[in-house]
Amino acid sequence: MRKVLVAFDGSENAKRALQYVIDFARDAGLAMDVHVLNAQHEPIIYGEYVTAAMIDELNKGLETKAQGILAEAAAMLQGSGLTYETHSVLGNVAEQINDAVKRLGCDTVVMGTRGLGSFTGLLLGSVANRVIHEVSVPVLLVK
16 A cells, blocks of 8 residues: 555545554555545536536535545644645546546555445445445455
């Protein structure tokens, strides 16, 4: 694990996953590059009266939300001694994680087993399940 992508949605599991990376690097004495990714689902719009300005406003709101979530992650990483970058993207979360792994050259994905999704009865979140099957690098799930 030298270049790690942490999928971060601000959930308690995501915070534990990021803390795991911080603690692992410290305990193992590793210098790691950490890429924290927040992927927001693009809005699904129904109806006929939708303007480009409305879509831009929705996207701007999602970007603002993502930046707030990433600020939380950056606060956790500050002082850890790790090199890190934050990234926000719009789109299908599992696909965006897969794209980021390829684009950034990450060798591991670390994420929580469950995020902020609405299916609370599942043992393993649907995004985590899709990521496990889609990415070509090891995925470490933190409960």
